[in-house]
Amino acid sequence: MKKNKLFTFTGRAASLILTLALLTSAVPVSFVHAAALTTLSDTMSSLKISTVSNHDILFTTPTGITTGQTITVTFPGSSSIAAALDFTDVDVLINGVQQTLAASNGASTWGVVRTSATVLTITAQSGGTPAAAGNTVRIKIGTNATNQSTGVRQVTNDTTIGQKSIAIGGSMADSGSLSINLITDDTVAVSATVAQAITFSISANTIAFGTLDSAAARFANSSTGSASDVVAHTLAVSTNAPSGYTVTIKGDTLRSAQNTNNIITPIGATPATSSVGTKQFGIYATKTGGVNATIATPYVTASSFGLDCSSTTATTFSSGTSPTATETYSLHYLANITATTEAGTYATALTYVATANF
Numbered sequence: 001m002k003k004n005k006l007f008t009f010t011g012r013a014a015s016l017i018l019t020l021a022l023l024t025s026a027v028p029v030s031f032v033h034a035a036a037l038t039t040l041s042d043t044m045s046s047l048k049i050s051t052v053s054n055h056d057i058l059f060t061t062p063t064g065i066t067t068g069q070t071i072t073v074t075f076p077g078s079s080s081i082a083a084a085l086d087f088t089d090v091d092v093l094i095n096g097v098q099q100t101l102a103a104s105n106g107a108s109t110w111g112v113v114r115t116s117a118t119v120l121t122i123t124a125q126s127g128g129t130p131a132a133a134g135n136t137v138r139i140k141i142g143t144n145a146t147n148q149s150t151g152v153r154q155v156t157n158d159t160t161i162g163q164k165s166i167a168i169g170g171s172m173a174d175s176g177s178l179s180i181n182l183i184t185d186d187t188v189a190v191s192a193t194v195a196q197a198i199t200f201s202i203s204a205n206t207i208a209f210g211t212l213d214s215a216a217a218r219f220a221n222s223s224t225g226s227a228s229d230v231v232a233h234t235l236a237v238s239t240n241a242p243s244g245y246t247v248t249i250k251g252d253t254l255r256s257a258q259n260t261n262n263i264i265t266p267i268g269a270t271p272a273t274s275s276v277g278t279k280q281f282g283i284y285a286t287k288t289g290g291v292n293a294t295i296a297t298p299y300v301t302a303s304s305f306g307l308d309c310s311s312t313t314a315t316t317f318s319s320g321t322s323p324t325a326t327e328t329y330s331l332h333y334l335a336n337i338t339a340t341t342e343a344g345t346y347a348t349a350l351t352y353v354a355t356a357n358f
Contacts (some may be wrong), residue, residue: 037176054142292328
């Protein structure tokens with residue numbers, strides 16, 4: 001009898017084990033294995049302590065993100081997310097594709113909320129596949145967020161220097177952390193000086209008309225004058241002055257050495273063409289090179305001459321408003337007399353001055 005009881009018990013145990021095995025094999029069991037985020041980085045706009053900074057966080061999620069799951073970004077220590085920071089200050093990209101953001105998530109919208117001074121919570125959309133396994137996730141925070149609007153609020157860095165850890169977590173399966181290093185000051189002040197410069201030259205300091213004749217106009221050159229219109233000399237100016245330069249002219253008209261009351265009349269501020277048989281003394285100029293200078297009205301019209309200055313008053317001959325390479329002025333001088341113009345030796349000295357406007 002004892003032997004039979006032992007046999008019966010053993011048979012029941014085997015039957016129970018077989019039943020449990022069958023039940024277990026009939027029920028599907030799945031396991032979600034959390035993994036560590038990979039390729040984590042955070043490019044910041046400033047590593048200076050106690051200073052506002054943008055963040056450009058990038059990571060890969062091995063498991064992926066399902067609908068409604070959250071991503072939390074936890075900043076270290078005494079960091080501070082701006083109190084008013086919201087979804088308009090954030091961009092979220094999945095595999096490089098911008099996601100639509102709002103204050104809370106929806107079927108195709110991700111929610112973004114500042115949940116504390118150090119935690120930003122991002123909730124995946126409630127429809128579709130927010131992020132598949134192996135997708136990259138990029139989170140921009142601050143003024144670098146430009147998708148739906150340009151961000152205006154940022155995160156203030158921790159108040160102490162050294163290595164800090166930013167935690168990436170939430171209800172998504174994967175998590176991780178990334179390190180940043182804050183320093184006292186991340187800015188290098190660089191200075192340089194550009195020396196002020198101006199050049200000015202006059203090609204000839206002595207010019208002459210030769211003998212004047214009431215029957216024909218005379219033009220000055222660097223020898224004995226000319227019966228035809230020629231360039232008497234040139235002025236050349238260059239400068240790196242931010243506001244350019246001004247060239248002025250000062251001097252008397254042609255005046256007789258024998259009797260200083262005898263003059264050849266200056267044409268004045270209104271340009272005029274040569275008028276043989278009348279008293280005229282004037283100048284006109286043309287310009288080459290450079291970009292910006294303007295010749296003053298009395299001297300700007302080709303083949304029309306003017307002279308608007310005196311021995312005591314300098315007036316503008318030309319001016320520029322910005323730095324310029326060499327600008328070269330070619331000056332033409334005209335003299336006419338009447339039949340009764342007093343004999344004598346006529347002369348004047350005209351002074352040209354170039355002033356840089358730094």
